[in-house]
Amino acid sequence: MKDHVLTATPAIYSFTKASFLTTLSRWLMIAGLIILAGCASTPKKKPLPPAAQAQINELRTIPLPERLPIPVKGIKAYQLKDTWGAARSQGRRHEGIDIMAERGTKVLSATTGIVVDMRNNNLGGKVIWIAGPAGSYHYYAHLDKHKRGLNVGDRVKKGQVIGYVGNTGNARGGSPHLHYGIYLSGKGRGAVNPFLYLFRS
Ligand SMILES: [Zn+2]
Numbered sequence: 487m488k489d490h491v492l493t494a495t496p497a498i499y500s501f502t503k504a505s506f507l508t509t510l511s512r513w514l515m516i517a518g519l520i521i522l523a524g525c526a527s528t529p530k531k532k533p534l535p536p537a538a539q540a541q542i543n544e545l546r547t548i549p550l551p552e553r554l555p556i557p558v559k560g561i562k563a564y565q566l567k568d569t570w571g572a573a574r575s576q577g578r579r580h581e582g583i584d585i586m587a588e589r590g591t592k593v594l595s596a597t598t599g600i601v602v603d604m605r606n607n608n609l610g611g612k613v614i615w616i617a618g619p620a621g622s623y624h625y626y627a628h629l630d631k632h633k634r635g636l637n638v639g640d641r642v643k644k645g646q647v648i649g650y651v652g653n654t655g656n657a658r659g660g661s662p663h664l665h666y667g668i669y670l671s672g673k674g675r676g677a678v679n680p681f682l683y684l685f686r687s
Pocket of ligand 1: 580582583584664665666
């Protein structure tokens, strides 16, 4: 979505009245797109306890393992299907992997990390964002429930239960599954295919 900003940047230099409205509407559209993109793929900013922020900074210095454990209890690598890049509504592409499992199956953190956001969003429903090693962010969506007692700012271990598989958000009415996304360097940038990290785990 940031590409839209770059391609439209020259417009700010045209100050004629005739083009002013065009420019304004274009910028409003861009702002809208950025907000939409933000809803879909970035942890919403909320001040974290200073201790949690310090731990996130410390995690940045640890490399992200090349293999991560499958974040759904009991699911084996051969059961995974690579759903990266599949078409989604409104021209979106699937930025993650859908791991099918029965409702209520335990969702496990794929990494050590800090819980940075647990607020619902329209697409993901009940979600958890975890800041992990090397500035990575891990997105767990369509949860039926969060693990009771889990809070923003909490430190989680690899393999720790963080929630339960469901079909909240835009998965409503469909088969329960975990949507798992990995974003390198965080903030919705650099989505990478989680299948490549999980398939040999
Ligand atoms: Zn998905």
